[in-house]
Amino acid sequence: xxxxxxxxxxxxxxxxxxxxxxxxxVRLDEWHYPVVSREPVPPELEPLARRAVTDCPALALLLxxxx
Amino acid sequence: MTSxxxxxxxxxxxxxxxxxxxxxxxxxxxLDGHVQAYGPLCYSGAPRELIExxxxxxxxxxxxxxxxxxxxMTAVADRRGRPVVVGNGAxxxxxxxxxxxxxxxxxxxxxxxxxxxxxAVGARRAYLYVHGHxxxxxxxxxxxxxxxxxxxxxxxxxxxxxxxxxxxxEESALASRVGGGISLPTFKRPPVxxxxxxxxxxxxxxxxxxxxxxxxARFGAAWFRQVGTAAEPGSMLVTAHRADGESLxxxxxxxxxxxGVLDLGRQPVQAVLAGGYHGAWIPAAxxxxxxxxxxxxxxxxxxxxxxxxxxxxxxxxxxxxxARVLRYLAAESAGQCGPCLNGLPRIAAAFSALSRPxxxxxxxxxxxxxxxxxxxxxxxxxxxxTVRLARSALAVFSDEIxxxxxxxxxxxPPAGDLGSAGEPGLAAVPFLxxxxxxxxxxxxxxxxxxxx
Numbered sequence: 363x364x365x366x367x368x369x370x371x372x373x374x375x376x377x378x379x380x381x382x383x384x385x386x387x388v389r390l391d392e393w394h395y396p397v398v399s400r401e402p403v404p405p406e407l408e409p410l411a412r413r414a415v416t417d418c419p420a421l422a423l424l425l426x427x428x429x
Numbered sequence: 430m431t432s433x434x435x436x437x438x439x440x441x442x443x444x445x446x447x448x449x450x451x452x453x454x455x456x457x458x459x460l461d462g463h464v465q466a467y468g469p470l471c472y473s474g475a476p477r478e479l480i481e482x483x484x485x486x487x488x489x490x491x492x493x494x495x496x497x498x499x500x501x502m503t504a505v506a507d508r509r510g511r512p513v514v515v516g517n518g519a520x521x522x523x524x525x526x527x528x529x530x531x532x533x534x535x536x537x538x539x540x541x542x543x544x545x546x547x548x549a550v551g552a553r554r555a556y557l558y559v560h561g562h563x564x565x566x567x568x569x570x571x572x573x574x575x576x577x578x579x580x581x582x583x584x585x586x587x588x589x590x591x592x593x594x595x596x597x598x599e600e601s602a603l604a605s606r607v608g609g610g611i612s613l614p615t616f617k618r619p620p621v622x623x624x625x626x627x628x629x630x631x632x633x634x635x636x637x638x639x640x641x642x643x644x645x646a647r648f649g650a651a652w653f654r655q656v657g658t659a660a661e662p663g664s665m666l667v668t669a670h671r672a673d674g675e676s677l678x679x680x681x682x683x684x685x686x687x688x689g690v691l692d693l694g695r696q697p698v699q700a701v702l703a704g705g706y707h708g709a710w711i712p713a714a715x716x717x718x719x720x721x722x723x724x725x726x727x728x729x730x731x732x733x734x735x736x737x738x739x740x741x742x743x744x745x746x747x748x749x750x751x752a753r754v755l756r757y758l759a760a761e762s763a764g765q766c767g768p769c770l771n772g773l774p775r776i777a778a779a780f781s782a783l784s785r786p787x788x789x790x791x792x793x794x795x796x797x798x799x800x801x802x803x804x805x806x807x808x809x810x811x812x813x814x815t816v817r818l819a820r821s822a823l824a825v826f827s828d829e830i831x832x833x834x835x836x837x838x839x840x841x842p843p844a845g846d847l848g849s850a851g852e853p854g855l856a857a858v859p860f861l862x863x864x865x866x867x868x869x870x871x872x873x874x875x876x877x878x879x880x881x
Contacts, residue, residue: 370616371766372808391802395767 364402364428367411371395374422383414402428449656449664450680452640454534457568460575463537470541470581471646472548477506479549483642485650487662492517492598492635493707493735495723498642501632504622506550508630514552515607515626516543518559518636519591519598522705523757523862524737527666528636529565530678535640536572542639544582545646550632553584556607557636560597561590593864595706595761599809600625600633602763613763614809635735637666656682661722670739670862672698681721683733688717690738697743699840700825702861704734706754707814709821710747713740730821745860746840748829751822752777752784757863758815769812772803776819787836796823 367380367387376395381388386407387399403411403425415423458466473479484499505512516539520528532539540557547555559565569588576582589607591597597612604625606612625631634642641663645653654662661683670676671692681690688694691701693713701716702708709731711719719725726732741747759773776799779792800820803812823830832839 370618370808371768371806372614372616374767376767391768393767393771395771395806397802397806 365408365411365425366400366402366428367398367414368424368426369396369398370422370424372422373420375420377419379417379419380414380423383417384410387411388414396423398423449682451644451664452531452535452538452637452666453678453680457534458537460537460572460579460581463535467538467541467644468647470544470643472545472583473646476551477503477549479545479642479646480506482645482650483549486641486645486653487650487660488638488641488645488653489661490635491637491641491665491735493705495733498634498638501622501634502546502550505630505632508623510630511554512550512552512630512632513607513626514543514547514550514555514632514634515603516540516555516557516636516639517598517600517603517633518557519603520560520735521591521593521595521597521761522707522735522737523595523864524668524670524705524739525735526668526676527678527736529560529562531637531640531666532559532565533568536569537576538640538643539636540572540576540582540586541643541646542634542636542641543586544584545642546632546634546639547584552632554626554629555584555586556589556626557586558589558591558598558603558607559636560593566590595758596763596809596811599811601809603633604631613765614807614811616808658684658720658722658724660724665721665733665736667721667736667738670737670860672696672740672742674860676862684720684722687719687721687738690721691716691740693717693740698740699743699745700741700747702737702739702741703729703731705737706758706818706861707810708732708734708737709817710741710751710825711821712825730824739861741860744840746784746829746838747822747826748780748784748833749838749841750859750861751818751826752780753859753863754861755780755815755819758811758818762811763809766807766812768803768806772799773812773815775799776803776815780819780822783830783833786833786838788833790834793823793830 378390378394380396381390388396391397480499480502488498489495518528518532543555592612596602599614600621601615601617602612604621608626621631657663664680664682666680668678669690698713700710700713702710711729711731723732755777759777762769762773764770779795782788783792800816804816
């Protein structure tokens, strides 16, 4: 089952680690907050996506199943 | 407050002619008057039965989103766990008065609806969440005391006061506040209908929606559909700000001509704001031909929202009016989400610059970019609604923007003539209502102060 990234914009504090780990799915806006792609994360990127989720200092990133 | 109640009262009994108003009596009704006008409260006797009648009536939420009421009720009733019902009367929008108007004139209709909704979804706890105006809290306290003395209610209703913030009535902010927290929006995962007040499945319905339910329970779905359109049945409350400065709360059939509701044609109007401060501007000529229904308004890029309409007189600058509202909306951001916290003040400031004659063209590019950056990136819809208003103003007042870039405002005389406070193009008194005492600060309330 495919997964995609989602950010909790309230807990996100704009550390930016996600964009460094996964530039394929996350870029930073001009205020350094992540713009997260709603595209599914391909299997080869999943390990990096999971690392982005666990490494987020604010625990603001989550992976959700696409329907 | 004034009410445009030109038609016959009291409300019709079953199968009588579809006269309006249904919800707004000419004066506040106590419990005796309420029973005389509408008859006794009719419980259906079993959970969910009323939901089917509401589904047949086609009632949609009157708080702004217009979501089908029966779908929401079914979703709550289907959850495991004892649900909670909340009547939402916290209209934070400074241009909307219809909920407090209804709560003052017909509190028992709303409270009947709350009891019926609780029966329908099987709730044993009910709340009424309203702005903490003294006069309103006193009136509602009186109404609850009357019902208690008459043993009118099956379950107790607790009144919870909402803080005077634009976002206080947002569903997740409401769930947080009613649950004892502060009224800030939350990251809705899972949604409020699944896990709201105190973690219970929570049905949140606007107070006008509840009042319609109380009438549907009495008179039935067919009666409800005697006014309105087939796709959007029933009547709705509107707060109409007319070009002559008059503001009225009235009840109109959905599909009524917008020109009549706003009394267009009596004086020159350049644009109509539909759906309030999260709504959209429509050019006057286009608006004058539209019926008051989402099917038509959505084609014009607008929607009914919570029924706020404003006709902007020709001698008012739409850019200046929008700039002021955007400043207010930026200051009303909860300041919790980065894109909203950063984007809204910038959008408001750029719009403010654009509202002054002689502004530079670069602001247009900034506004375009920032609008794209904040839309869809908040925990609630505040950035989306704010951007909708800004974008519609850029489109509808595009000619005026060119004049401003060329150094002139065609709508308002130069500042000196009006004695406005050093801001060319900004008249001293706003046409669109904003809360008094606004300091004009663009600083969102990041502190937790003021959200209780």
